[in-house]
Amino acid sequence: MSGHSTYEPKWAAARWMDQRLPIVRMGADFMTMPTPRNLNYWWTFGGILMLCLIVQIASGVILGMHYVAHVDYAFDSVQRIRRDVPYGWLMQSTHAVGASMFFLAVYMHIFRALYYGSYKAPREVLWILGCLIYLVMMATAFLGYTLPWGQMSFWGATVITGFFGAVPVVGESLQQWLLGGYAVDNATLNRFYSLHYLLPFVIAALSGLHIWALHVTGSNNPIGVSDKVKTDTLPFHPYFTVKDMLAVTVFLMIFAFFLFYLPDALGHADNLIKADPLKTPPHIVPEWYFLPFYAILRAVPDKLAGILLMVGAIAVLFVLPWLDTSRVRSMRFRPIARWFFFIFIFMCFILGWCGAETPDDNAFLGLSFYRLSQIATIYYFGYFLVILPILGLVENPEERPASITQSILDHGDKPKPEAVQAPAE
Amino acid sequence: MRAPSGDCHAYLGTNKKVATMAETGLIHHDDIVADDSKRDFIFLAAGAAGAIGAASIVWPMIAQMGKAADTLALGSIEIDVSKVAEGQQLKVLWRGAPVFVRHRTATEIAEAESVDLAVLPDPATDDSRLVAGPDGALKPQYLVQVGVCTHFGCVPVGEAGDYDGWYCPCHGSHYDTSGRIRKGPAPRNLLVPPYEYVSDTVIKVG
Numbered sequence: 047m048s049g050h051s052t053y054e055p056k057w058a059a060a061r062w063m064d065q066r067l068p069i070v071r072m073g074a075d076f077m078t079m080p081t082p083r084n085l086n087y088w089w090t091f092g093g094i095l096m097l098c099l100i101v102q103i104a105s106g107v108i109l110g111m112h113y114v115a116h117v118d119y120a121f122d123s124v125q126r127i128r129r130d131v132p133y134g135w136l137m138q139s140t141h142a143v144g145a146s147m148f149f150l151a152v153y154m155h156i157f158r159a160l161y162y163g164s165y166k167a168p169r170e171v172l173w174i175l176g177c178l179i180y181l182v183m184m185a186t187a188f189l190g191y192t193l194p195w196g197q198m199s200f201w202g203a204t205v206i207t208g209f210f211g212a213v214p215v216v217g218e219s220l221q222q223w224l225l226g227g228y229a230v231d232n233a234t235l236n237r238f239y240s241l242h243y244l245l246p247f248v249i250a251a252l253s254g255l256h257i258w259a260l261h262v263t264g265s266n267n268p269i270g271v272s273d274k275v276k277t278d279t280l281p282f283h284p285y286f287t288v289k290d291m292l293a294v295t296v297f298l299m300i301f302a303f304f305l306f307y308l309p310d311a312l313g314h315a316d317n318l319i320k321a322d323p324l325k326t327p328p329h330i331v332p333e334w335y336f337l338p339f340y341a342i343l344r345a346v347p348d349k350l351a352g353i354l355l356m357v358g359a360i361a362v363l364f365v366l367p368w369l370d371t372s373r374v375r376s377m378r379f380r381p382i383a384r385w386f387f388f389i390f391i392f393m394c395f396i397l398g399w400c401g402a403e404t405p406d407d408n409a410f411l412g413l414s415f416y417r418l419s420q421i422a423t424i425y426y427f428g429y430f431l432v433i434l435p436i437l438g439l440v441e442n443p444e445e446r447p448a449s450i451t452q453s454i455l456d457h458g459d460k461p462k463p464e465a466v467q468a469p470a471e
Numbered sequence: 472m473r474a475p476s477g478d479c480h481a482y483l484g485t486n487k488k489v490a491t492m493a494e495t496g497l498i499h500h501d502d503i504v505a506d507d508s509k510r511d512f513i514f515l516a517a518g519a520a521g522a523i524g525a526a527s528i529v530w531p532m533i534a535q536m537g538k539a540a541d542t543l544a545l546g547s548i549e550i551d552v553s554k555v556a557e558g559q560q561l562k563v564l565w566r567g568a569p570v571f572v573r574h575r576t577a578t579e580i581a582e583a584e585s586v587d588l589a590v591l592p593d594p595a596t597d598d599s600r601l602v603a604g605p606d607g608a609l610k611p612q613y614l615v616q617v618g619v620c621t622h623f624g625c626v627p628v629g630e631a632g633d634y635d636g637w638y639c640p641c642h643g644s645h646y647d648t649s650g651r652i653r654k655g656p657a658p659r660n661l662l663v664p665p666y667e668y669v670s671d672t673v674i675k676v677g
Contacts (some may be wrong), residue, residue, distance in 0.1 A: 201625060205641065208623035212658075227542045229567030229624075237536065324562055324569045326625040330641045344642055347656050349622055405643060 051075050080279035081286050082267035084450050088162070089265065089286075090293030091155040097294055098148040099253065103246050105141040106190075113193065115239035117232045120195035121320045139309040145187055146312040147301050149335035152180060161387055163375030164266040170367040172259040177363045179252045182245055184360075187333065189242040195235065196317030197327045203230045203238070205330060212350045229323060269453050270375025271446055278450035329404065337401030338394050341419040342426065344405055355423065362430045369430055371438030379444040383437050390429045396422040547677030549669065552613050560629050562618060565676050569618035569626055570664060571637075572674075575648060580611045582635060583649035590653075593660045597649045600660070604668045615674065616650045617664050622657035637661065 053074040055061040064071055112131050114123040127134035156176070159165055165173035192203040207230065211221040226233030264273065273279050280286070304312065312334060316327045332340050343356040362369070377384040400419035403409070409418045447453035548565050552572055555561045561572040575583070583597040600616070601609045618626050618637075625641035632638030633654060634647035644655030651660040666676040 201641075204625065205623040211624070223537050226536055227538055227567055229619075231542075231567045233539065233542065323567060324564060324626065326628075326640060328640050330625065344656075349656055349658050352656065 052078060076261065077283040077287070078281040079261055079264070080273065081265055081282045082273050082278060082450050083280045083285070084267050084269065084454060085265065085286065085289070086268050087289075087293055088154070088158040088268075090290050091151050091158065092260075093287075093290035094151045094294055094297050095148070095155060096253070097297075098144065098151055099246065099249060101144050102141065102148060103250070105137050105144060106243070106246065108137045109141055110243065113239075115193070115236050117195065117235055117321070120193060120235060124194045135309075136305075139305050142313060143301065143304045143309060145190065146304070146333070146335065147297070148183070149187070151297070152183065153335070156180065157391065159266075160390075161377050161384075162266055162268060163270050163370070163372070163377065165367045166370065166375050167367065168263050169259075169266060172256065172263060173367055174364055175252055175256040175259055177360070179249055179256060180363075181360060182249050182252065184336070186242060186245040186249065187335070189238045189245070191333060192235065192238045193242060194317060195321045197319045197321055197325075198314045198317040198330070200230060200321035200323065201326055201330050202332060203234065207234075209353050212353050214350075231323075266375060267450060268376060269378060269447055269450065271449060271453070274449050275451060331402055334398065334402075337399075338397035338426075339401070341397040341399075341401035341415075342423050344401075344416070345419040345423040355427075359426060362427065366430060366434075370434040371436075372434075372441065372443070373438070374443040374446065376446075379446050380437075380441060381444060382441050383434070386429060386433050386437065389425065393422045393425045393429075397426065547675060549673055549675050550615075551673050552615075553672035555613075557612070563676075565617075565664065570676055571614075571616050571618040571629070571650075571661075573614040573616075573629070575612050575614055579635065579648040583647060583651075584611075586647065586649075586651075592652050593658070595649075595651060595660055600649055600651075600663050602663075602666060602668065602674075605671060610668075613674075614648075614650060615663065615666055615676070617662040619662070620644055620657055621652065621659040621661065622655070627661070 051071055051074075053064075053071040055064045055070070060070060063069075109127065112123065112127045112134060114120060124138065127138045129135070131137075159173065159176070188202070188206055192199045207221055207224055210224055211217045213220055222228060224234075225231070226237060267273070310318075314331060314333075319327075331337070339356050339359055342359050343352045346352045346355060372380060372383065374380055377387055397419060400409070400415045400422065403415045405414065405416040405419070407415055409415045447456055546566060548563065548570075550561070550563055550570070550572055552561075552574070555572050555574040557574050558576050559574055563570045563572065580597070586597075588594045588596065597611065598609060600614065601611060602615070604610050620627050620639040620641065622639060622642050622644050625639050627637035627639040627644070627646060629637055632645035634645050636648045636650060636653075637646040638644070639646075639655065639657065642656050644657035645653050646657075646661055647653050649660075650663075652658070664676050666674050669675045
């Protein structure tokens with residue numbers, strides 16, 4: 047971040063160290079980053095996500111001490127962790143529930159960025175790094191879900207690796223190369239375990255870049271007007287570390303509720319049946335956090351088109367900074383766009399609902415889930431590819447405060463000074 | 472060949488020293504030129520060795536993920552089809568996936584043979600999905616296929632769906648009594664594995 051270092055070593059030992067490896071200075075400078083003073087609680091999910099990653103890595107490394115990656119033992123070894131290993135029940139549930147909490151937090155974080163225009167210039171690279179983290183998270187979650195070797199593990203892995211079989215010409219070879227055999231089997235389980243152990247560290251590295259990029263551009267804020275004067279910002283520590291801690295506490299309470307009262311509620315009962323390659327469960331569903339994409343996959347009757355749509359649903363996020371043509375970041379000042387945004391959120395839930403149900407079943411009023419998922423899929427893509435590009439050009443944004451400080455002053459009952467329209471950025 | 476301009480800084484210190492040495496007569500000016508060509512050679516040779524080395528290690532790293540010898544060795548099994556009663560289906564694991572051996576009823580065979588090929592998404596006659604016995608005649612009662620939906624690899628349920636054949640519960644693909652895709656997202660018919668009759672009643676799959 048701009049500005050020179052304000053760190054001053056207090057003790058002789060600290061001074062000695064600072065002249066040789068200024069690591070404390072680096073940390074101190076990092077933690078005192080000037081941060082917009084008007085950040086609301088939607089900005090606390092970054093810190094929460096950092097905690098989630100640490101929890102997953104710590105509990106995962108511990109599970110790795112007891113887990114056996116072999117088709118004959120994997121299922122039983124997970125059951126042994128839950129029943130026999132001291133506190134294994136806690137470690138296994140933490141890891142499984144933690145995955146859901148991680149996704150819950152990441153979706154909040156992404157929706158916040160979408161609403162407040164955090165993906166817009168100059169934060170495009172920051173946003174793309176975030177998209178990459180999300181992509182690797184999805185891969186990690188999928189690989190991890192295979193490891194307990196239940197029915198859903200096995201058939202989920204079969205369906206997902208089947209995507210690669212849809213690639214023209216080389217599809218079948220590619221799929222068998224990924225599986226290490228003709229079907230999902232021991233070779234598949236072993237490599238999935240290996241990669242599931244690797245990818246969290248890739249996420250950690252990408253998060254490092256993500257935070258680095260954040261420190262270069264600085265945080266966006268609820269009004270989307272860049273900080274201009276010194277009074278617009280506060281040092282990250284202690285102001286926002288404390289705010290984050292409060293949010294983390296509330297988040298951990300929700301986490302603990304699931305962990306101690308409903309540890310298996312977010313999973314699927316069929317995954318407590320050992321994998322059987324001869325019997326497909328009557329209804330294969332992914333974990334809740336993949337349901338919207340699963341609905342998009344099934345929204346078209348063609349295999350390859352379904353996969354392309356599903357991949358496209360993620361890919362479109364990467365180019366979002368160039369699709370949204372509005373010069374105003376925060377939807378607080380975009381009277382029309384914000385309603386399209388709320389419909390978008392609603393449609394994401396609709397897609398999640400469709401993903402959990404059987405396509406041919408009736409959703410309501412004779413409308414099948416299949417048709418409903420098509421409507422929601424069209425809106426999903428329409429929002430990014432049509433609504434945001436056009437709306438940015440035709441919408442008349444509301445007047446924005448001249449600065450963050452101004453917006454805070456306006457909030458009070460102090461006499462309102464002449465409102466100055468923020469210049470376009 | 473000159474050193475790439477980006478590397479100038481790296482060379483600068485050395486060249487200054489060399490230039491000073493040349494001025495003081497410690498080394499001859501021609502040696503400086505010779506030094507440059509040596510450096511180019513080392514640069515190219517090391518680069519080429521690195522590229523070839525990287526390429527030769529990348530391939531094994533990719534190929535190791537393919538099917539191992541023991542996986543390939545488990546490639547074939549023998550099945551006694553006479554043990555499958557009419558109207559029944561035998562499910563056998565072959566290469567990690569189920570193989571369906573269906574003893575079809577006369578109605579099912581008739582149904583499979585009467586289909587207009589024009590309505591099929593993946594046109595194939597019923598005969599083309601059968602294998603002749605040792606006597607050279609087809610045995611239409613025995614239908615052998617890989618029980619893996621061509622959509623995303625689930626195992627279809629027998630005697631189900633709109634065409635009395637198989638129905639995949641995952642994404643709703645319907646197959647007829649010949650295992651041909653009729654309705655739903657699956658792109659192809661159920662695969663007929665490579666097999667042959669080793670006797671009148673025993674087939675060898677794979």
